[in-house]
Amino acid sequence: MIDVRDLTFGYGETPVLTDVDLHVDADETFALMGPNGAGKTTLLKCIAELYEPDDGRVEIAAETVGFAPERPDDALFAASVEEEVAFFARNRDLDVGTRVAAAMEEMNVAHLSDRVPQTLSAGEKRRVSLAAVLSGDPAVVALDEPTSGLDARHVAALGATVQSLDRTVVLATHDADFALRYADRVALLDRGTVLRTGPVDALLADHDVDYASIGIRPPGAIRFARRHGWDDPPLTVTEAAARRDAEESGE
Ligand SMILES: Nc1ncnc2c1ncn2[C@@H]1O[C@H](COP(=O)(O)OP(=O)(O)OP(=O)(O)O)[C@@H](O)[C@H]1O
Numbered sequence: 001m002i003d004v005r006d007l008t009f010g011y012g013e014t015p016v017l018t019d020v021d022l023h024v025d026a027d028e029t030f031a032l033m034g035p036n037g038a039g040k041t042t043l044l045k046c047i048a049e050l051y052e053p054d055d056g057r058v059e060i061a062a063e064t065v066g067f068a069p070e071r072p073d074d075a076l077f078a079a080s081v082e083e084e085v086a087f088f089a090r091n092r093d094l095d096v097g098t099r100v101a102a103a104m105e106e107m108n109v110a111h112l113s114d115r116v117p118q119t120l121s122a123g124e125k126r127r128v129s130l131a132a133v134l135s136g137d138p139a140v141v142a143l144d145e146p147t148s149g150l151d152a153r154h155v156a157a158l159g160a161t162v163q164s165l166d167r168t169v170v171l172a173t174h175d176a177d178f179a180l181r182y183a184d185r186v187a188l189l190d191r192g193t194v195l196r197t198g199p200v201d202a203l204l205a206d207h208d209v210d211y212a213s214i215g216i217r218p219p220g221a222i223r224f225a226r227r228h229g230w231d232d233p234p235l236t237v238t239e240a241a242a243r244r245d246a247e248e249s250g251e
Pocket residue numbers: 011012016034035036037038039040041042043172
């Protein structure tokens with residue numbers, strides 16, 4: 001569904017993304033993870049075709065990509081929540097009534113329909129901006145930090161929605177639990193390059209990790225959290241493999 005080939009992109013002279021290769025299958029939920037400044041948002045915007053690569057290309061086998069920005073304020077401009085959510089459905093000549101009702105239901109914002117979006121709480125704004133993207137029924141949904149500002153109930157609801165969507169979802173997130181629970185595959189980015197890509201299960205099995213969270217910190221080191229806390233100190237990929245090999249050989 002999405003093919004990123006040798007993608008290089010910079011805001012100025014210095015590239016922020018270098019030779020990125022990525023493939024995302026149709027209907028897959030794919031998470032971009034990595035530390036601050038790794039290039040997740042930039043890559044997501046290249047995938048959403050908001051940025052033109054300096055080199056390489058992004059090929060998408062779909063007409064529409066819906067993008068929900070990291071800061072919902074950047075996307076909320078209508079006078080009412082209902083108008084906000086209707087925008088993309090109307091734009092694409094869809095059945096506005098049906099699309100708006102479904103998207104509002106999915107994001108639990110129907111009760112806010114007459115409110116002015118800019119006056120909502122942070123979590124409500126997030127849900128409205130996600131509903132607005134869903135109402136346009138895009139084949140590819142690109143979500144930047146979609147769980148940011150959401151309480152546990154709405155994170156779970158978002159996860160259920162993402163899984164039930166009959167479409168390709170690419171999301172950038174720091175929320176490791178969300179990625180591990182709801183993403184089919186994860187790409188770990190670090191300083192503008194893709195460090196690892198793989199199914200969440202395989203990534204964990206590779207490193208003999210049994211649980212819940214994964215992060216990259218400091219840059220270059222992949223750090224796994226077991227159920228009871230972070231591995232300390234963080235392991236590099238090579239160190240994690242060496243430790244596993246040592247354990248297997250009984251050393
Ligand atoms: N509009 C911009 N102009 C110049 N540099 C930018 C711009 N946006 C991002 N950058 C730089 O590009 C790099 C990647 O930023 P990006 O926002 O893609 O990272 P990220 O992985 O999403 O980070 P975070 O986790 O902090 O959101 C950073 O060094 C950032 O300072």
